[in-house]
Amino acid sequence: MTFGSTAVGPSVGQRWRTARWVILALVAITAVSAATALLTGARPGARMDPRSTSPDGALALVSLLRDAGVEVIEADRLADVERNARPDTLVVFTETYLLVDDDALRRLSAIPGDRLVVEPVSRAREALADGLDVGPDTSFGGDPDCDLRAAERAGRTRLDTAVTYVAKGLEIKGADVTRCYGGAVARYTRDGRTVTAVGSGDFMLNADLAKEGNAALAMNLVGSRERVVWYTPTLVEGDSDASASITDLIPDWVTWVVAQLCLAVLLTALWRGRRVGPLVAEDLPVVVRASETVEGRGRLYRSRRARDRAADALRTGALNRLLPRLGMNATTAPSAVARAVADRIGGDPNAHGHRLFGPAPATDAELVTLAHQLDDIERQVSQS
Template sequence: MTHPATAVGPTVRQRWRTGRWVLLALLVVAVIATVGTYLTAPKPGTPMDPQSTSPDGTRALVTLLRDGGVEVIEAGSVADVERAAREDTLIVFAETGLLTDEDRLRRLAELPGDRLLVEPVSRAREALAPELRADGVSSFTVEPDCDLPAAERAGDADLGLTESYRATSEEVRLTRCYDGALVRYTDAGRTITVVGGSSFMTNGALLERGNAALAMNLAGAAPRVIWFVPQQREGDTGDASLADLIPDQVGWIVLQLALAVVLLAIWQGRRLGPLVAESLPVVIRASETVEGRGRLYRSRRARDRAADALRTGTLGRLLPRLGLAATAPTHTVTQAVATRTGAEPTAVADLLYGPAPATDADLVTLARQLDDIERQVAHS
């Protein structure tokens, strides 16, 4: 008896011959995709790391410098910098917050060659650029506004929120660019350049405005560059206080935020909004309102307020009849009323501008006299 399996066998083998090429093609695609992803993925690292391809790294700038013929030596410790330092070398100092030991900073300050300090903390700036002092925060300055060739050739640059600097004395010939965010001076035969921000040199911002040109002009000022980014904290951290490790511009930022909050509170606190007219729930006759106010004055013995209200009402009706303005002087009103009524000016002045009544009876008498004088003016 013949089994159907003999007929099925060739069909399965044929399918395998066809399918294995599909599987092999899928495997090759997967391998290529994996390798491509690995090669193109950002290489992590610390900020300003010359090997990092992340947005805050500087792999792109270092590659451009090397392509331009600049010898870039990567240093991760003070010892590496000391071994490579020479007279014809520019030392780029980045991430100086990791330099906390005074002895190491002193050793770096004694090395030959020019210096480029990128966003230095106060401790490093005082050791490596002692002729400078902080001068507040300079935010988003774009025009160089100076005669420094490196900045003039770069033109507008987006430096972001940076520290600005000034000289400690007038004897220092300091060149200030970008509103003080970039400064340069000469000391002991070496050129010292300090820039208050580092973002324009990173991979993420290098293509904005003239950032690439400015970064290359500053870092490529010498044929040989030591790119110093400490890989770990240098020295004993016991001598470093929290204030030393905080960038100088943080205090200004906090102060500006506090001022903004205070101004916002004042602005919002004074916004009472427009007046809204609301209809009364009931209609009250004018006589009832007058009687109610009179009872209120009487209960509080406010004869002075009641007299002022009576005199103000009388003057408000008399002045138009006399052809006088509301700002007319007292003696002018008194003389005009006396002329129209034939009364003595002294009596008229006492009636219209005199002291408050001492008793309720005097208040009633005042009301009657004001009514009489108003009637006389009206019929004169």
């Protein structure tokens, strides 16, 4: 008896042992891809956000600080700053336009440690850097021109326009203010605390950090302590309804810009409002007799004592009627017209020229006499 051989396929267990390695490999590849995308992908955020990789973020500077051994604590709430700040800590204040509550500013001013205030608005500057006043804007860049070690070691920088700061004078006692880069960076020490104000934070951003000495200046200013609390509020701190209005969020220069625009609009309205535009020709609703028009125009000339205009009108009308009868036109010389009139009706050509082209009469009586003389000349020429 012969038995045929039977083929037996792989069991379920064998199939699972083979497939699980494929599944584990796919899971590992997916996890590595997700981690890579998370670590290297763009992380948007607010301006000066220490976690943002956007051009306006500050992750590059924070990464350099951590590589240099500086402990950087990211804080986006006031409570986080109060919890992590110590006397040996540097607190970096950014986006201060969100600090609208007086109580929040008082709490921040009471926090121990040094301060670096970046682009402070007026309320924040008065609370956190009360030894400084705002000066004129300047071009932030070039040599530091000061004896501040952090700026001297950084050397030349390259940035755009920045706010400058000056000392308040007698209001800041026991403090020696050091101004660098034309006042765009100012520092003073009082009560054992070092306060630094920067009129522009562009040199700390990811986009501008690599320009000239920007990175060195940022590292020297922020890395002056081994522990840094980087405070970038993402929401309005404090009760804005109780102690602040919308004007507290507007920079000081915006008020002057709006005032100038309002003045420009007012002047434009006054300028354009005085113009009545061109005259519009319209048909008269009734027919006015010529005698009435002449009489009305004569009264206007008389009321304004415009004897010169009246004489010019009389002579122009007379010449317009005489020249065609004499075979002449408007380009004919006055002397030739006077001789032609004399040849036609007789008389002295100079007398006729005086009547047709002479000066304006000095009195109303002379104007009436001139009208009669012109009428007489025109009548004689037409009858000759």
